[in-house]
Amino acid sequence: MAIYTCVLLDVDNTLLDFDAAERQALTDMLAEYELPHDGQAYDVYHKVNRELWDALAKGKLNKAKLFQTRFQRFMQAMELPDNGKCHAMNDRYEELLATHADLIPGALNALEELGEVATLATVSNGALAVQQARIRDSGVERYMDGIYISEKVGAAKPSAKLFEHVLKDLGISNRSRVLMVGDDLLADIKGGQNAGLDTCWVNFKNEENTTDIHPKYEVHSYEELYKIVMEPEELENIGVRNRRHSNEA
Known part of the structure; x- marks a missing residue:
């Protein structure tokens, strides 16, 4: 697990x-x-x-x-x-x-790997119609167990209310096994912290953190994220498909 x-x-x-x-x-x-x-x-x-x-x-x-x-x-x-x-x-x-569903290189492969071992969900503050179209057209949607957009939920990051809704909808009670991953320190990392979740700052651009918000983890590639999410034996099976994972977090 x-x-x-x-x-x-x-x-x-x-x-x-x-x-x-x-x-x-x-x-x-x-x-x-x-x-x-x-x-x-x-x-x-x-x-x-x-x-x-x-x-x-x-x-x-x-x-x-x-x-x-x-x-x-x-x-x-x-x-x-x-x-x-x-x-x-x-x-x-x-x-x-809404017509631009530009993927970050390697994103779909990363979702495929992470989806083998964990429940996945998107949590976004973007405009509802725009995000729905881009998530669908990019291919991201098929890897998700849930898609949560603040405009539809009625609460936005960094409010804990958005995350409370997400966890309740996914049926997850053990927050110690939940990781919030995002590039925005104020919305994503502070939001995850407000909800009592571990957080991972996606810093693909190698930017300096000049805020007082400190994530538990920082990664510069999807491969680094694997090492945070997966156990050693799961890392050894990168590329193997149809592995089973528990939805109970």
């Missing part, structure tokens, strides 16, 4: 390459509206969007407000006149984003 018999996984920049999807969807949308869509525009938008999502995680605004204001703030930051189309721009951006 694995060290962790249930692995909860963030979606964006943990399994799916959100940065690539964001850049392409933003570029295409801005081009449609005949607005600047170069590297500077992307950097400005990325900064504005990151600040808003961090504010959401801190409980300073809700998702509806985030979607309502982010392109207004983008236009202001770019010193562009208000064109009265910021709401429509956001809707079009979300539509385009």
Whole structure:
């Protein structure tokens, strides 16, 4: 039996390459509206969007407000006149984003390996329609025992309420065998800690942790994650299919 018999996984920049999807969807949308869509525009938008999502995680605004204001703030930051189309721009951006199910290399193989020894579920704060489409189209869905999106559950990371719902729905009571895995220290790691779970920071970009949030583990590859989740004898069987695992965590 694995060290962790249930692995909860963030979606964006943990399994799916959100940065690539964001850049392409933003570029295409801005081009449609005949607005600047170069590297500077992307950097400005990325900064504005990151600040808003961090504010959401801190409980300073809700998702509806985030979607309502982010392109207004983008236009202001770019010193562009208000064109009265910021709401429509956001809707079009979300539509385009939903079409980009870019996988991080090795993600599906990692899910196949982890799914041999543990119950798997995604836990995401992303927009419901966008995440459902991307999780489905990427192939991630078929490896999951549960897919949990904050908009549908009614609670967002890092709130413990989201994780309480997930564990109850999966029928898991032993939290010591549950691992929360994600790239966002504030949403994923702090959220897992708020729910009393062990946490693993996916740091594929080798970034410095400048926060006061300290995960139990840090990995730079999926292979490193195997060593945290699996017992030694399971590591020896990497690549072997149809191994049995217990859903009781």
